[in-house]
Amino acid sequence: MLWSASSISAVGDGMRDSSLPLLALAISDSPSAVSVVAVAGSLPWLLMALFGGVIADRFDRRRLMWTIDLGRAAILLGFAAWVFSTTPPLALLAALAFVLGCGETVFVNAATSTIPDVVRSEQLDVANGRLQGGLLVGRMIGPLVGTSLFAIAAGYPFTVDGVSFALAAALVAATGRSGSPRARSERRVMAEVREGVRWLYGHKQLRLVASLSAVAAGASSLGITMMALLVTRTLHEPTWAFGAVLATGVAGGTAASMLAGRIGERLGRRARITLAFVLMGSSLLLMGLSPSVFAVAPLFALGNFGVVTWNVQAISLRQQTVPKELLGRVNSCYLMLSRIGMLIGAGLSGWIGSTVGIRTPIVIAGALILAALFAIPRMGDLEPAPAPVAEEQPVEQRAG
Numbered sequence: 032m033l034w035s036a037s038s039i040s041a042v043g044d045g046m047r048d049s050s051l052p053l054l055a056l057a058i059s060d061s062p063s064a065v066s067v068v069a070v071a072g073s074l075p076w077l078l079m080a081l082f083g084g085v086i087a088d089r090f091d092r093r094r095l096m097w098t099i100d101l102g103r104a105a106i107l108l109g110f111a112a113w114v115f116s117t118t119p120p121l122a123l124l125a126a127l128a129f130v131l132g133c134g135e136t137v138f139v140n141a142a143t144s145t146i147p148d149v150v151r152s153e154q155l156d157v158a159n160g161r162l163q164g165g166l167l168v169g170r171m172i173g174p175l176v177g178t179s180l181f182a183i184a185a186g187y188p189f190t191v192d193g194v195s196f197a198l199a200a201a202l203v204a205a206t207g208r209s210g211s212p213r214a215r216s217e218r219r220v221m222a223e224v225r226e227g228v229r230w231l232y233g234h235k236q237l238r239l240v241a242s243l244s245a246v247a248a249g250a251s252s253l254g255i256t257m258m259a260l261l262v263t264r265t266l267h268e269p270t271w272a273f274g275a276v277l278a279t280g281v282a283g284g285t286a287a288s289m290l291a292g293r294i295g296e297r298l299g300r301r302a303r304i305t306l307a308f309v310l311m312g313s314s315l316l317l318m319g320l321s322p323s324v325f326a327v328a329p330l331f332a333l334g335n336f337g338v339v340t341w342n343v344q345a346i347s348l349r350q351q352t353v354p355k356e357l358l359g360r361v362n363s364c365y366l367m368l369s370r371i372g373m374l375i376g377a378g379l380s381g382w383i384g385s386t387v388g389i390r391t392p393i394v395i396a397g398a399l400i401l402a403a404l405f406a407i408p409r410m411g412d413l414e415p416a417p418a419p420v421a422e423e424q425p426v427e428q429r430a431g
Contacts (some may be wrong), residue, residue, distance in 0.1 A: 032206050033149060034158075036199035037142065038165030040100070043195030045173015047107070047131075050181045050188040051124060054114070057185065058121050071125035075132035076370040083136035084363025085223045088356060091208055092141040092148075099134045099141075100200035106130060107193035114186035139366065144358040147350045149206075155347040160291025163339050167288065171281045227360025230353070236410055237352060241365045244345055245372035246403050247311065251338065252376030253383075254315045254396030260389045261318070261327070268324045276328045283332030287339035294340065301407060303344050308404050310337030316397025319390045 051072075055064040087095065110127055113119050150158045180187035231237055262273040287294075294303060314334030321327045345365075353361045380392045 032202045033142070033145070034161055034165055036096075036100075036202040037162055038169050039195050039202070040199045041166045041169025042173045042176070043192035043199075045170045046177030046180065046188040046195075047173075047192045048170075049174035049177040050185070051128060053178070053181050054119075054185055055121060055124055058118060058124070064121055067121065068124050068128050072128035072132045073370070073374065074129060075136050076367060077374075079133055080136045080140075080363045080367040080370070081224045081227070081360070082220060082363075083133075083140045084227055084360035085220050086137050087140035087144055087359025087362070088223070088227075092145040092359070093203055093206055093208060095141045096138055096145070097200040097203040099138045100196045100203065103131055103134050104193045104196035104200065107189050107196065111186040111189035111193060114189060115184070136363070136366075140359045140362050143346060143350070143362050144355070147355065147358075152351055154292075155350055156295040156343055157292035159343045159346045159350075160288040160339070162288075163291075163342055164285050164288025167281050167284045167335075167339070171278065223360065227357055228364055230357055231361050231364045234352070237349065237361070237365075239406060239410055240345055240348060241368050243308075243403055243406060244341075244365065245368040247308070247341065247372075247400055248369040249372030249376035250315070250396040250399040250403075251311065252373040253380045253399075254319070254376075254393040256377050256380035257384050257389050257392050258318075258331070260384065261393065262324055265389050266322075266324050266327070272324050276324065276331050279328040279332040280335040284335035284339040286332075287336040288343070291340070291343045300344060300348070301410065303340060304410075305404065305407055307337045307341035307344065308400055308407070310334060311341065312397045312400030312402075312404070314397070315393055315400065319393030319397060 051068055052065045055068045058064060106127070110119070110123075113123075146155065146158055146162075176191070177188040180191065231241060258276065259273050262268050262276055263270060266272075294306075298306065310333050314330045314337065318327050318330045318334070321330065349362060349365065350358070376396070383392045383395070
């Protein structure tokens with residue numbers, strides 16, 4: 032039911048993400064209109080991701096998930112009614128993107144943290160793989176459906192997105208509570224935030240994993256931001272060819288999600304992470320040098336196979352290592368570092384691409400990820416046992 036809820040929401044998110052820019056352009060034909068909405072949707076990951084982790088640790092996580100989804104359903108259905116009746120101002124689109132982004136920061140933390148309550152430790156790779164696959168397919172189907180519905184009436188994709196949130200909320204609510212009730216904390220929010228930050232910083236393995244994730248996210252963003260220009264301008268292919276490349280990427284990522292369990296049975300954790308970085312880095316490097324879209328498409332599929340493989344390993348490792356009462360806060364630190372890396376990568380990509388050349392950011396991105404391979408041997412033992420923690424232990428001891 033959690034997988035179904037996640038997949039349904041992913042389709043709705045894809046519809047909204049493709050329709051908001053179109054609605055922004057319908058209100059104002061300036062490219063800055065799209066930029067304002069995009070920035071508003073990204074800000075919550077910088078402003079409140081850490082607080083989202085505190086919320087995920089303080090409250091019953093599954094109840095938190097369906098409550099947030101109900102709230103997002105109500106907001107989107109109200110917004111859709113507004114769009115059907117009149118053209119909303121651009122400020123309202125930005126506010127919508129920001130509010131939904133705030134809900135997403137809490138929801139993602141809670142969703143990632145609740146998986147260990149649902150499956151056994153040895154099943155985490157399979158479960159996380161299936162969730163990643165559902166997200167990928169949903170994000171591919173959503174924009175296709177969303178743009179088609181937007182062509183009929185601008186309010187339709189937001190209506191369907193609101194309904195998808197309501198369905199997801201019902202599915203999550205049907206799974207019951209997330210284990211035993213949590214004791215209500217009387218500590219200050221910032222004290223709990225610092226506890227999560229200190230735990231992650233004090234754990235050598237996960238600190239290195241978080242650093243690698245930030246590098247990989249930044250490098251991937253550095254390269255993928257230029258993909259549309261590589262296909263349409265450098266290789267002089269039609270726009271539908273870029274869509275075909277994206278589709279092959281989804282196919283590669285979906286294959287990785289389906290094979291996550293089998294890969295885990297045949298390869299150790301270190302080998303899986305090494306495989307992921309080799310595929311991510313070499314595919315970007317070769318795409319930046321490719322003379323034809325027929326080479327770019329399969330390379331993009333291999334790269335996405337690596338991305339999903341890495342995501343599954345990083346998520347499972349956190350779920351197996353971090354104490355459950357800290358998982359939301361540690362996840363929030365990890366996710367915020369990745370988002371910061373993505374924003375930096377996207378910003379540098381445009382600057383490098385315009386001053387040096389479109390291929391250059393893609394080649395640099397591949398080289399950076401391959402260089403990160405030298406840090407993997409420093410991770411030590413990557414097959415951790417669950418780490419229960421007594422409440423009276425100080426943070427420094429828990430981090431050891």
